[in-house]
Amino acid sequence: MKASTKRKKSVTIDVSDADYRREIESGLDQESALKPGRHVFRRGGFKSRHPGFEASKTPVKVRVNIYLDLDIVNFFKARAKSRDAARYQTQINNALRTYIDHLNQSTEMAASLVKDNAFIAAIAKRVAGIRH
Numbered sequence: 720m721k722a723s724t725k726r727k728k729s730v731t732i733d734v735s736d737a738d739y740r741r742e743i744e745s746g747l748d749q750e751s752a753l754k755p756g757r758h759v760f761r762r763g764g765f766k767s768r769h770p771g772f773e774a775s776k777t778p779v780k781v782r783v784n785i786y787l788d789l790d791i792v793n794f795f796k797a798r799a800k801s802r803d804a805a806r807y808q809t810q811i812n813n814a815l816r817t818y819i820d821h822l823n824q825s826t827e828m829a830a831s832l833v834k835d836n837a838f839i840a841a842i843a844k845r846v847a848g849i850r851h
Contacts, residue, residue: 732758748803787811 734753742752795807
């Protein structure tokens with residue numbers, strides 16, 4: 720893909736057949752990939768087209784080096800080979816995010832139960848029954 724700026728107000732991207740095939744083979748779906756040919760995009764105006772966008776809430780990717788068990792990596796790489804599947808690093812990230820969300824929900828639920836007088840009374844009644 721070759722990008723050039725002819726004027727300050729636009730960006731031109733030339734997409735070859737090879738560029739298009741490479742994008743599809745990398746896992747990008749056909750609707751999202753730029754078709755071969757010349758594409759001219761208008762520069763600027765992002766904020767007017769996306770008034771609710773807040774850059775501070777956009778997740779930041781950080782490169783880290785970690786050692787994972789081979790079976791874990793192979794599992795996610797195999798899933799990534801499926802048509803329209805996310806890349807394996809993205810799938811690992813999503814699995815970790817799901818785990819974190821589950822932990823947060825569990826913590827919130829435990830905190831709400833500790834404040835729930837009916838729950839505490841039920842626990843006290845059960846403990847009293849166990850003692851006898």
